[in-house]
Amino acid sequence: MMYDSLLSCRVEGWWIVLIKMKDNQAIIQSIQLAAAGAMDDKSLMAETVALLQRERSHYNWVGIYLLEKDILVLGPFVGKPTPHTRIPLNQGICGAAASTGQTLILDDVHADPRYLACSLETRSEIIVPIIRDGQVLGEIDIDSDIPAAFREEDRSLLEHVAEILAPKLSSEVTGLQPVLVTAGILTKGDRVLICQRHHSDAYGMQWEFPGGKVEDNEELKESLRRELAEELSIEAAVGDEVFRLRHRYPDRNVEVVFFLVPSYRGTIVNRVFEAVEWAPRARLPQYEFLEADRELVCRMARGEIA
Numbered sequence: 174m175m176y177d178s179l180l181s182c183r184v185e186g187w188w189i190v191l192i193k194m195k196d197n198q199a200i201i202q203s204i205q206l207a208a209a210g211a212m213d214d215k216s217l218m219a220e221t222v223a224l225l226q227r228e229r230s231h232y233n234w235v236g237i238y239l240l241e242k243d244i245l246v247l248g249p250f251v252g253k254p255t256p257h258t259r260i261p262l263n264q265g266i267c268g269a270a271a272s273t274g275q276t277l278i279l280d281d282v283h284a285d286p287r288y289l290a291c292s293l294e295t296r297s298e299i300i301v302p303i304i305r306d307g308q309v310l311g312e313i314d315i316d317s318d319i320p321a322a323f324r325e326e327d328r329s330l331l332e333h334v335a336e337i338l339a340p341k342l343s344s345e346v347t348g349l350q351p352v353l354v355t356a357g358i359l360t361k362g363d364r365v366l367i368c369q370r371h372h373s374d375a376y377g378m379q380w381e382f383p384g385g386k387v388e389d390n391e392e393l394k395e396s397l398r399r400e401l402a403e404e405l406s407i408e409a410a411v412g413d414e415v416f417r418l419r420h421r422y423p424d425r426n427v428e429v430v431f432f433l434v435p436s437y438r439g440t441i442v443n444r445v446f447e448a449v450e451w452a453p454r455a456r457l458p459q460y461e462f463l464e465a466d467r468e469l470v471c472r473m474a475r476g477e478i479a
């Protein structure tokens with residue numbers, strides 16, 4: 174566990190360790206970092222709820238509900254299991270917060286007739302909607318065993334966290350189907366083949382791995398073979414899937430499936446890119462890769478993949 178600082182002192186022969194929790198700004202920075210590096214929205218949400226509970230002792234139950242049509246469906250959470258894993262929009266405090274798009278703070282949960290009990294110990298609750306483009310995607314829900322536990326500083330922290338999460342929630346939540354893409358990892362000794370997008374293409378001059386969009390009814394490996402022939406003029410043997418990620422760009426969601434390409438026939442000819450390079454693995458993070466590829470690039474540079 175990482176804390177901002179640990180102080181210790183000795184009182185009457187006993188060592189006392191004082192743990193200083195992160196302040197709001199430090200929590201926000203940690204979640205921003207997690208958002209930049211997370212493999213997918215589920216792991217980001219799981220990391221977020223765990224971090225919030227760890228850093229705030231009055232957050233006894235922390236969970237994220239995601240709106241699916243008109244039902245709030247419980248996603249990652251920490252704390253005791255709750256019977257309320259699916260809450261219709263017209264029920265509970267959760268439903269009220271999602272319907273209005275407003276943060277709700279209940280100093281005394283038992284004073285509100287809408288309250289659905291998650292645990293007998295709960296005394297107060299805060300619910301913060303996660304909103305993107307005016308649309309409620311879900312909400313952060315926190316229960317405390319302490320009465321009136323939530324103050325302005327909790328509201329501002331959690332509203333900021335909701336803003337960080339909003340652009341990261343994936344297509345299942347937004348209804349936008351991801352574009353399925355395959356990519357190939359070709360290696361030569363310690364080097365990896367990387368391609369720079371043509372300056373006239375979207376995200377021009379950024380680096381990526383060769384591959385492309387899977388066509389309707391096309392099998393994934395077959396699609397990659399076709400792309401490698403079109404882009405690099407090679408006849409590739411496509412091996413195992415090594416990595417899969419989802420990423421949301423402002424205009425679209427992509428799901429990228431990476432395959433090893435252990436061998437190929439022919440000579441590599443650059444047919445579509447600005448440049449093609451065999452880059453030393455350890456230097457990969459120095460290239461400006463497409464946002465979606467950055468997590469994989471870091472892992473490859475650390476020798477964790479391929």
Ligand code: SME
Nearest residue numbers: 255265266267288289291
């Ligand atoms: N108390 C919420 C239900 C969720 S559980 O607390 C986890 C409500 O009244 O909607």
